[in-house]
Amino acid sequence: MSSQSLPLPVLDFSKFKSNPAVFIDQIKEALCSTGFFYLKNHDVPKEAIQQLFQRSKEFFQLELEVKSEMPITPSNEGYTGPGVEILDPKLGLDSKEAFNFKFNPQAGPPKLPAALAKQEDELVEFYKTCHSQCLEILRALAMTLEIPEKEGGANHFTDKHDINQKSGSVLRMLHYFPLTEAVNEDIRAGAHTDYGSLTLLFQNGISGLQILNRAAKGESDEWLDAPCLEDAIIVNIGDLMQFWTNGLFKSTKHRVVFHPEQKQSSRYSIAFFCHPNDSVSLDPISSPLIVNIHEKPQINAAMHLEQRLQATYGNYEKAI
Ligand SMILES: O=C(O)CCC(=O)C(=O)O
Numbered sequence: 001m002s003s004q005s006l007p008l009p010v011l012d013f014s015k016f017k018s019n020p021a022v023f024i025d026q027i028k029e030a031l032c033s034t035g036f037f038y039l040k041n042h043d044v045p046k047e048a049i050q051q052l053f054q055r056s057k058e059f060f061q062l063e064l065e066v067k068s069e070m071p072i073t074p075s076n077e078g079y080t081g082p083g084v085e086i087l088d089p090k091l092g093l094d095s096k097e098a099f100n101f102k103f104n105p106q107a108g109p110p111k112l113p114a115a116l117a118k119q120e121d122e123l124v125e126f127y128k129t130c131h132s133q134c135l136e137i138l139r140a141l142a143m144t145l146e147i148p149e150k151e152g153g154a155n156h157f158t159d160k161h162d163i164n165q166k167s168g169s170v171l172r173m174l175h176y177f178p179l180t181e182a183v184n185e186d187i188r189a190g191a192h193t194d195y196g197s198l199t200l201l202f203q204n205g206i207s208g209l210q211i212l213n214r215a216a217k218g219e220s221d222e223w224l225d226a227p228c229l230e231d232a233i234i235v236n237i238g239d240l241m242q243f244w245t246n247g248l249f250k251s252t253k254h255r256v257v258f259h260p261e262q263k264q265s266s267r268y269s270i271a272f273f274c275h276p277n278d279s280v281s282l283d284p285i286s287s288p289l290i291v292n293i294h295e296k297p298q299i300n301a302a303m304h305l306e307q308r309l310q311a312t313y314g315n316y317e318k319a320i
């Protein structure tokens, strides 16, 4: 696939080290327009991604009783089965299942069902790698925003995303079911924005992600296909980054659809949702690029996440 036909820019993370001024300009451009970009030459090893996709397939092939040994908790850890999540209330239930894994070095060993116990080290390693990749991107964002030194400068966001603090960060393995008559016509995950600061999305050969075209002027929504690009991950910002930048950086709606030729296939993806420490406020930050601040949200990161999760798990009692 040529990058001309892609709806998102392809950024090369190695440039952040070799030519940071160019990289931070590109990241600004991407975040002020769609809030999404592909990232190649990133720090998450290819083998680790392939291995986690393999683990994910093995896990989701298990019997429902085995997979649901650890049903999703109010702190957003564990398994959600079919018929639980609603990302877009207009559409109803998403045709997927997922397993959420959280890790905080200060909180002791992570919680895992027996079926994943042997994979603890791999999951912890993957989580830590994703977290530190996010810190690097957050450093680039702080540089782009020219945050003053007295507000932490390039470390402004990294200080707010301490892996040792309680946060909503979560590593999520997703499995979308092949189409059967029982599921929504062609939407696998309803339109939504992400709830946190930053998301890393790993796809595995089967595309389906679509991003709302913000430039379209028509009455109805227009969606852009964001196909899988070999060796690149998709990075997007979530609502919190939009709050902090007073709307300068865009948290854009996206969804997952069935393409006709893929209706009979399962689709697997992995997302790392990076969230700040629970107590971090959502007030716009100090930056010469952020102006005309009218409203300040009166909530912190933990309160915001709770509100969003309650809406998503409208059917929550079915999950437990
Ligand atoms: O599975 C995908 O490709 C996207 C998933 C997603 O957007 C989400 O879970 O927030």
Ligand SMILES: [Fe+2]
Binding pocket: 192, 193, 194, 254
């Ligand atoms: Fe999402």
